[in-house]
Amino acid sequence: MSNNTVINNNYFGINLQSSTSNTISGNVVRNNKSDGIKLSSSSNNNTISGNTVGNNNLNGTGYGGLYIVWSSYSTISNNTVRNNSGYGIFIYQSSSYTILSGNIVENNSFRGIYLASNSNNTLSGNTVKNDGADGISLNTSPHNILSGNTVENNLSNGIYLYRSDNNTITNNTVGGNAGKGIDIDYPTNNCTIYHNLIYGNATNAYDYSSPANAWDNGSEGNWWGDWQWGNGLVDTNNDGIFENQRLITGSIYDRYPLAFTKIIGPDNGTVFKERVISLRWSRSVMGSYALEIDDSSDFSSPVVSLYGLTGESYTTSSLTSGKYYWRVKASSAGLEEPFWAAGYFTILRRIVNFSPEVPSNPNVTSISLTGDSTQEAPAVIVTVSGEAPTGVLPLEEKVITYLEISSSDLVSAGVRITLSPESLENLDPDSVVVYHWSGGSWKALPTQRVGERTYEFTVDGFSWFAVTGRPLLLCQLNISISPPAGGSVIPGSGFYMKGSLVTLRALPSPGYIFSGWGGDASGYAEEITVVMDSDRNIAAYFSLAPEQSTTPAGGTNFSPLAPGLTPPAEDHSGEILFSVALFALGVSVILLAKSLVRKR
Incomplete structure (x- = not known):
């Protein structure tokens, strides 16, 4: 029975009763109101392979995707069983010697794979994820082998055993489950649990039984995400086995917990000037390693990509200059470490001197760099x-x-x-x-x-x-000119460093003479020196030259002196151009006195 589309039936999708040695393969079985595929009543030696079984048991009258009851010696492999109401795969009631391998069982509303009242079944290489209860559950089912399964992110336990003795659980990856990673419920005895990778579960493991189950095979236990390097653990002889036992429950221990791979050398950030570089890591019991080297931290295009390495070191001499990231992790058949051990190093080329292009800016004239470069012509922005x-x-x-x-x-x-x-x-x-x-x-x-x-x-x-x-300590100099047209002072108003000496020079405009300083300065010299120990306000006074003097209306004498200045001591010798004369009535007469003033 192959390559059929079996959908929207009111009861089962495919139903075999008392039917042996059949092959059901390549079918699409979905949206049926009861079980997708059902084998019952001694339907033995059947093969169910490569089917897509989804969205079945819509009305809840069945059990889920695949339901096998009272039927043994079947092989169920490489099926995709998802989104069914109830169980993904349910093996029930003396349906023994069944092989379940390579199936994808996910997003079913209850348990992923459930064995009840069966024995001598083998579950290997199945992926059981995101189911609504336990990933894999055994109830009253002894002498089964669970090996190489990936059981992750289920809403209850990863692997759960109840009243199920003498089972072997090995080489499974059990992580991210909302309950316990592996839960051994009372009374379950004489089970052996070893070489499993157990990490990131709400509780990684629990064993309710007396110390009758073994969490190692006598020399090697399990890899624990919560029992690794950095927690005071030691592996003195680098055999991949910690000397520190891991407590499971009460007096039950994993006596030989296993170590993930870790970087031994070189140290992160090591700078090499040579091309021969040896990368080293710790031993894992898994025994086989994947190694990647990339010039990008996302490892999108590794320049070295090796798998199946059997030693704990790798030497490279082919890398050019640059910064490199490298990572390594261990694997074995059906099992792989969930995390890479990662590091980085740099190979330098030379000391370089260069001047990068600098955007136009009023504050920066040039920039140059001298440094350790991984490239002959480094890119700098x-x-x-x-x-x-x-x-x-x-x-x-x-x-x-x-x-x-x-x-x-x-x-x-x-x-x-x-x-x-x-x-x-x-x-x-x-x-x-x-x-x-x-x-x-x-x-x-x-x-x-x-x-x-x-x-x-x-x-x-x-x-x-x-x-x-830091700003300089400045004092402000304010210069005022009177009259404004009379002249100028250099330098003019501005800010000057505190304590500095500023020499001021008065420069009369044509037709004017300098009369003196006022404000925070005094004197008549055209050039003075001012100490800028505080803010200064200085006035420079100018007056008309003598030949430009006039008598203002009203007969008031004009004084060329700056306001408030005392005339200098002087003699009054000079000339009067005319002293006595007769003028006609009404004629205006201008009198001009020529001064021969000499300052003392």
Whole structure:
């Protein structure tokens, strides 16, 4: 009976009663209201293979996907049994000497595979996942072999035994189940459980029986996800077996728990300058190893991919310069470690000196790097920003510029940066410090000034950097001119370093003379020196030259002196152009006095 589509029946999909030596293969059996496939009443020596059995037992009158009762010596292999209501596969009532192998049994609403009142069955190489109760369950079923099955992520126990003596459970992977990984319920005795990989279950194992079950074969036990390196365990002779026993329950132990593979050498981050590299790892009882080496941490395109290695080391001499990631894990027939042991190393080419392209920026003139490179021409990207990048807190110091330097080719580098003159305006050039954004905070790097505006620092990691400086201590100088057209003062108003000396020079405009200083300065010399120990307000006074003087309306004499200034001591010798004369009535007369004033 092969390659049929059996769907939407009101009762069974396929039903054999008292029927022997049949083959049911390649059929699609789904959406039937009772069991998908049923064998009963001494339907012996049948083969059920390669069928897709899903969404059966819709009205709950049957048991699930495959139901076999009172029928022995059957082979059930390579079927996909999923999404059935009830059991995935139910072997019941003296249905012994049945072989279940290579089946995928998943997402059924109750148990995945259930053996009740049977014996001498073999369950091997089945994948039983995401079922609504136990993955594999044995009830009153002795002398069975469970080997090489993957039982993961079921909603109750991975493997459950009740009143089922003398069973052998070996080479199974049991992980991620919501109950116990392997649960031996009372009274179940004389079972042997060894070479299973048991990890990530709510409780990895429990044994309710007296110490009548063996959790090892006398020399080797099981791999436990919660009993591995880093928990104070030791494997002194590197035979893959810990000296530390693992407690199961009460006085029941796995006496010889097994070790996962771990990296022995080289240490992570080791930098090699030679090409011959030896990779070493610890021994696993599984005895066979897979090894991958890639220049990407996702191992998407391994440059070395080896399987079936039998030793605990591998030497490579073919790798070029670069950073490499490598991983190894052990496997054996039907069993594979769930995790890779991983590491990384770097092969350097040489010390390189180069200047990456720097985006146009008013604060940075140039950047150069000298470092250990994995490439002859390393790829380096430099980003310059005047603002803090997203997620990076600005510094309290004055930030001159932010830099992002990124490179997968550099291991470490000395960086030389030259700043523009404008970037250091009003900053103390000796105060420049570079900060590195690392681990969620700014860390100051030793920064050396090696030129007028050039600084050096060393980094062993690349991300964001902040170039900072401290403002100078400045005092403000304010210059006022009176009258505004009378002249100018150089230098003019501005900010000057505190304590500095500033020389001021008054420059009269044509037709004016300098009259003196006022405010925070005094005197009549056109050039004075001011100490900028605080803010200063200084006035410069100018007046019209004598030949430009006039008598204002109203007859008030015009004084060329600045307001508030005392005339200097002088003599009054001079000339009067005319002293006595006769003028016609009503004629306007202008009198001009020529001064020969000499200051003492």
